[in-house]
Amino acid sequence: MRIIWTILVKDLRIEWRSRETLPSMCVFGLLVVFLFNFAFETAREETLRLLPGLLWVAFAFAGVLGFNRSFAAERENGCLEGLALAPIDPSTIFLGKMLANLVFLGVAEAVVIFAASLWYNFSFFPALAWLAAILFFGSLGYAALGTIFGAVAAHTHMREVMLPVLQFPVAFWILILAIDATADALRGAPRVEIAGGVYRVAGVSLIFVVAGFLLFEYVLEE
Amino acid sequence: MTERLSSAAHLYITSVWMTVALYMDFLYAPRELTMGEVQRIFYVHFSLAVTALFGYLLIFLGGVAYLWKRSRAADDFSHACAEVGFVYCCGVLLTGPLWARPVWGIWWTWDARLTSTFILWLLYIAYLMLRAYVTSPGRVEILASVVGIIGFVDAIVDYMAIRWWRTQHPQPVIMGGAGSGLEPRMWLTVMVTWGAFLCLFAYLVRARMALAEARRELRALKRELAM
Numbered sequence: 001m002r003i004i005w006t007i008l009v010k011d012l013r014i015e016w017r018s019r020e021t022l023p024s025m026c027v028f029g030l031l032v033v034f035l036f037n038f039a040f041e042t043a044r045e046e047t048l049r050l051l052p053g054l055l056w057v058a059f060a061f062a063g064v065l066g067f068n069r070s071f072a073a074e075r076e077n078g079c080l081e082g083l084a085l086a087p088i089d090p091s092t093i094f095l096g097k098m099l100a101n102l103v104f105l106g107v108a109e110a111v112v113i114f115a116a117s118l119w120y121n122f123s124f125f126p127a128l129a130w131l132a133a134i135l136f137f138g139s140l141g142y143a144a145l146g147t148i149f150g151a152v153a154a155h156t157h158m159r160e161v162m163l164p165v166l167q168f169p170v171a172f173w174i175l176i177l178a179i180d181a182t183a184d185a186l187r188g189a190p191r192v193e194i195a196g197g198v199y200r201v202a203g204v205s206l207i208f209v210v211a212g213f214l215l216f217e218y219v220l221e222e
Numbered sequence: 223m224t225e226r227l228s229s230a231a232h233l234y235i236t237s238v239w240m241t242v243a244l245y246m247d248f249l250y251a252p253r254e255l256t257m258g259e260v261q262r263i264f265y266v267h268f269s270l271a272v273t274a275l276f277g278y279l280l281i282f283l284g285g286v287a288y289l290w291k292r293s294r295a296a297d298d299f300s301h302a303c304a305e306v307g308f309v310y311c312c313g314v315l316l317t318g319p320l321w322a323r324p325v326w327g328i329w330w331t332w333d334a335r336l337t338s339t340f341i342l343w344l345l346y347i348a349y350l351m352l353r354a355y356v357t358s359p360g361r362v363e364i365l366a367s368v369v370g371i372i373g374f375v376d377a378i379v380d381y382m383a384i385r386w387w388r389t390q391h392p393q394p395v396i397m398g399g400a401g402s403g404l405e406p407r408m409w410l411t412v413m414v415t416w417g418a419f420l421c422l423f424a425y426l427v428r429a430r431m432a433l434a435e436a437r438r439e440l441r442a443l444k445r446e447l448a449m
Binding site: 145148149152155156157158162165166168169170172173176177200204207208211212215218219221 | 344
């Protein structure tokens with residue numbers, strides 16, 4: 001547990017000092033929302049229909065950007081080898097990195113949602129609790145996949161291309177289920193329906209967290 | 223496997239079986255009432271689809287076996303299944319629209335089953351691209367196994383999630399065959415065709431594995447010569 005915390009804090013501290021990953025994720029997410037706005041010229045009544053998909057597409061792209069950095073940074077100075085050689089369970093490295101990625105993605109999501117709320121004149125407050133739950137579970141699974149695929153892609157050339165090619169087909173269901181649940185939450189569907197959506201997102205996400213947790217040690221080994 | 227059935231005999235059996243299957247598809251199986259002759263593509267389409275899905279299961283099994291035993295043959299097997307399975311999956315995506323156009327009036331729709339087949343196709347691409355792009359020497363087997371395993375987990379999630387999603391969507395007649403009420407001669411044709419495609423799959427995988435082995439030997443010989 002302490003090791004997970006150490007790795008998480010290490011990643012956050014690196015980010016705090018370099019300020020590279022997080023700003024680029026946020027800016028990228030904002031650009032997606034901005035472009036969508038003009039691509040579709042949404043009117044008030046259409047906003048509700050487009051917004052869930054738009055938000056998750058922005059999160060998905062911003063996430064991939066961040067996950068790429070997550071292991072590229074480790075590789076540059078041979079830090080990955082150092083981590084692999086450290087006398088700790090590789091699965092704890094996975095959890096630490098995944099949580100760091102989750103924090104970055106979470107911050108980027110908050111920024112994007114704030115901007116979307118402003119630009120689309122849409123209040124997220126009535127559904128905020130549900131939205132937080134969906135964002136948490138959806139991002140958790142997405143970050144888990146991003147962490148393990150980021151580690152895999154770090155060993156390829158053209159890793160900026162490789163990561164989305166690996167990530168998107170597998171993350172497809174997390175995104176689709178999260179979009180469905182978000183749409184239900186925003187339009188104020190009955191409690192049971194939203195809760196069902198949250199459970200589904202959580203279920204699929206947990207499957208991938210477990211898969212990443214079990215397989216990460218193989219990716220790391222030399 | 224090589225001792226029990228020689229490669230030439232396997233090829234011979236495959237060709238005969240395939241010919242029989244073709245005969246049954248076109249001449250033996252009765253004409254479908256509503257769809258007419260175009261329905262005959264179903265036998266090929268179904269056989270390809272089921273085998274393509276089966277192929278990813280084999281990649282998964284090969285991946286698990288590799289991570290467990292580190293046997294090179296397991297990885298060769300996964301790689302071969304991925305390449306052949308990808309061709310089969312392309313076949314599914316090509317024969318599907320050919321059939322859908324006259325019957326449904328459209329080439330493609332994002333129906334549940336079509337979507338999951340398309341994702342399967344993307345998973346095949348991801349797996350094969352990864353194998354081509356890994357730079358670190360000696361890592362490709364491990365990384366490919368990991369991706370193959372996660373890909374298969376995703377294929378399972380796929381078939382689970384597809385039921386939650388668009389459940390109100392009317393089920394297409396795509397699987398019109400496998401349901402009840404299938405004519406006995408059609409059933410037989412389905413089974414024979416599927417068997418023929420499985421036999422071809424096995425033959426191609428074998429040939430591909432032998433090729434991988436030969437390449438390795440060649441590389442070893444070249445290295446010896448260089449020294």
